[in-house]
Amino acid sequence: MIHTREKIGLRPYNTMRLNSRCANWVEFDAPEDAPAASALAESISGENGIAIIGGGSNIIFGEAYPGVLIHPAIMGWDAVALGGGEMEVVVGAGVVLDDLVANICAAGLWGLENLSGIPGTVGGAAVQCAGAYGVEFGECVKYVKVWDRVENKFLTLSHDELDYGYRYSVFKHPENSGRYIVLQVAITVSKNSEPKLEYGPLKKLAGKSGLTPVDVRNEVLEIRDSKLPRTDETGSAGSYFKNPVVSSTEWDAFCERVKGMGIDIESVPHFILNGGSVKIPAAWLIDKCGWKGRTLGNAGVWHKQPLILINATGNATSDDILALEKAIVADVQQRFGIGLKPEVVRL
Numbered sequence: 001m002i003h004t005r006e007k008i009g010l011r012p013y014n015t016m017r018l019n020s021r022c023a024n025w026v027e028f029d030a031p032e033d034a035p036a037a038s039a040l041a042e043s044i045s046g047e048n049g050i051a052i053i054g055g056g057s058n059i060i061f062g063e064a065y066p067g068v069l070i071h072p073a074i075m076g077w078d079a080v081a082l083g084g085g086e087m088e089v090v091v092g093a094g095v096v097l098d099d100l101v102a103n104i105c106a107a108g109l110w111g112l113e114n115l116s117g118i119p120g121t122v123g124g125a126a127v128q129c130a131g132a133y134g135v136e137f138g139e140c141v142k143y144v145k146v147w148d149r150v151e152n153k154f155l156t157l158s159h160d161e162l163d164y165g166y167r168y169s170v171f172k173h174p175e176n177s178g179r180y181i182v183l184q185v186a187i188t189v190s191k192n193s194e195p196k197l198e199y200g201p202l203k204k205l206a207g208k209s210g211l212t213p214v215d216v217r218n219e220v221l222e223i224r225d226s227k228l229p230r231t232d233e234t235g236s237a238g239s240y241f242k243n244p245v246v247s248s249t250e251w252d253a254f255c256e257r258v259k260g261m262g263i264d265i266e267s268v269p270h271f272i273l274n275g276g277s278v279k280i281p282a283a284w285l286i287d288k289c290g291w292k293g294r295t296l297g298n299a300g301v302w303h304k305q306p307l308i309l310i311n312a313t314g315n316a317t318s319d320d321i322l323a324l325e326k327a328i329v330a331d332v333q334q335r336f337g338i339g340l341k342p343e344v345v346r347l
């Protein structure tokens with residue numbers, strides 16, 4: 001079934017709670033409706049553009065989107081046992097990611113528990129390669145079924161074709177912008193216990209006898225509750241910036257600069273990646289620039305986690321958010337010589 005709407009307010013459809021608007025909305029709830037929904041969106045949009053929206057938890061809208069938003073609301077999932085304790089689950093793109101995670105954990109299956117509490121849909125997670133506490137959604141994705149709006153055909157993209165990386169996937173290749181509508185995502189989860197507990201506060205669960213995916217989920221939810229804003233209370237889009245990854249030469253220059261500022265380099269959190277490049281937490285950089293808990297106009301930086309920009313008054317506009325983004329990027333660049341890049345998608 002395909003539903004269309006005109007001139008809608010987007011506040012309920014973006015977790016930053018921006019009072020943006022869009023000219024047209026096309027929603028469909030079955031994979032086989034994708035060709036007609038896509039053709040309809042194209043006929044309505046003219047030159048005004050088409051974008052795809054899942055749960056709107058990683059999108060910053062401008063004041064008004066003139067084109068068509070396509071919302072794949074495909075629900076439900078099917079599970080097939082693969083043997084050896086493995087299970088393949090084919091999930092509709094519109095399923096709320098955390099509903100899936102809760103059900104998978106309750107079934108005693110491992111693989112998604114660290115992703116507990118991430119807002120948004122399964123389709124959005126497959127595009128953004130959502131991740132938390134040492135696990136990325138892409139790791140468990142086996143294949144993704146899409147409607148290809150350029151070639152006008154259904155495709156199944158295998159794990160290798162999905163090109164997953166840190167908040168990255170084939171859907172992020174510039175030439176693929178808006179090209180694929182994710183319809184269904186096949187994931188593999190397992191009865192065999194392989195908890196990933198390397199992340200600080202989760203370490204305390206290591207070695208605990210009888211540990212279940214639900215135990216890990218509950219711990220993750222507790223950690224998230226203590227650090228992150230609740231989407232029903234404070235508008236945000238999660239981590240606003242990506243953690244910058246610098247070359248070893250850039251890291252050396254950064255260390256010199258930091259030492260010159262009187263900061264003990266041992267106190268700077270960083271992760272050395274394969275190939276010698278270094279990931280520096282953007283939260284640390286923003287915090288050191290004094291932004292934690294500060295506001296600029298109606299926008300602000302979350303007081304418990306400086307990577308999260310918030311709709312501080314509830315009345316922030318996209319201009320407020322962008323002004324804050326610009327101010328933070330400029331400060332971090334000037335102080336540390338590092339360019340922050342947004343993780344959020346701007347429409």
Ligand SMILES: Cc1cc2nc3c(=O)[nH]c(=O)nc-3n(C[C@H](O)[C@H](O)[C@H](O)COP(=O)(O)OP(=O)(O)OC[C@H]3O[C@@H](n4cnc5c(N)ncnc54)[C@H](O)[C@@H]3O)c2cc1C
Pocket residue numbers: 015051052053054055056057058059072093118119120121122123124125126127128129130131132180181182183228229230231236237238239345
């Ligand atoms: C409080 C809070 C905490 C968060 N914590 C985390 C976290 O721990 N880790 C993390 O990775 N993220 C986190 N996020 C960000 C966000 O929840 C994830 O990126 C999520 O996976 C986005 O899913 P969505 O359905 O909301 O996607 P949307 O925001 O709707 O869209 C994101 C992108 O995916 C595209 N897209 C969405 N659905 C489809 C589809 N079916 N087909 C094709 N393209 C599609 C959109 O066009 C857009 O480019 C958090 C957000 C909030 C508000």
